[in-house]
Amino acid sequence: DTAVSQTPKYLVTQMGNDKSIKCEQNLGHDTMYWYKQDSKKFLKIMFSYNNKELIINETVPNRFSPKSPDKAHLNLHINSLELGDSAVYFCASSQGITNEKLFFGSGTQLSVL
Amino acid sequence: GENVEQHPSTLSVQEGDSAVIKCTYSDSASNYFPWYKQELGKRPQLIIDIRSNVGEKKDQRIAVTLNKTAKHFSLHITETQPEDSAVYFCAARDTGRRALTFGSGTRLQVQP
Numbered sequence: 001d002t003a004v005s006q007t008p009k010y011l012v013t014q015m016g017n018d019k020s021i022k023c024e025q026n027l028g029h030d031t032m033y034w035y036k037q038d039s040k041k042f043l044k045i046m047f048s049y050n051n052k053e054l055i056i057n058e059t060v061p062n063r064f065s066p067k068s069p070d071k072a073h074l075n076l077h078i079n080s081l082e083l084g085d086s087a088v089y090f091c092a093s094s095q096g097i098t099n100e101k102l103f104f105g106s107g108t109q110l111s112v113l
Numbered sequence: 114g115e116n117v118e119q120h121p122s123t124l125s126v127q128e129g130d131s132a133v134i135k136c137t138y139s140d141s142a143s144n145y146f147p148w149y150k151q152e153l154g155k156r157p158q159l160i161i162d163i164r165s166n167v168g169e170k171k172d173q174r175i176a177v178t179l180n181k182t183a184k185h186f187s188l189h190i191t192e193t194q195p196e197d198s199a200v201y202f203c204a205a206r207d208t209g210r211r212a213l214t215f216g217s218g219t220r221l222q223v224q225p
Contacts, residue, residue, distance in 0.1 A: 104156040
């Protein structure tokens with residue numbers, strides 16, 4: 001069974017479109033995250049939720065909106081996609097907000113044309 | 114906030130040699146330092162971690178050392194094998210933001 005699963009794996013879309021990425025974890029963890037990995041492989045935190053409550057919101061354009069319907073799910077919606085949004089987006093989870101031992105999903109490669 | 118610097122950005126070694134990757138961090142309050150391995154096209158996976166109350170930790174061929182005074186920590190891989198080829202990330206826990214801050218990654222290539 002996949003511990004942290006995210007869909008879709010690949011997402012190719014035109015500039016200006018709106019898209020969503022979904023993430024689910026079956027580890028019983030309380031905290032979930034979205035990380036962005038750019039073309040240089042740099043991993044940067046975007047958001048973190050603990051028990052459906054937003055606890056980290058980095059300097060991310062407000063075109064990006066996370067939603068956590070329950071503690072096992074954290075989705076990412078992106079409005080008005082831009083070329084610079086092209087990256088791999090990783091969902092992750094950990095037990096508690098002390099942020100130890102991140103378990104990553106398999107990533108979503110977003111390509112904006 | 115926390116700033117983590119990682120060196121080198123690329124490292125090529127012969128199979129059987131040792132590899133060392135070094136990181137420095139800025140926040141003296143950081144107390145947790147994990148290392149992640151990311152194979153090509155795969156997700157990052159935790160390979161070893163160390164807390165600030167420990168100076169060294171070893172797990173088979175990999176070890177991590179921590180110097181709190183100098184604020185740096187290192188990953189050591191001995192007897193490297195081709196399957197060790199990957200991108201390795203160090204990270205430090207930013208207690209202020211309750212988030213892991215990652216280094217920029219080291220691409221390790223082990224030549225058979």
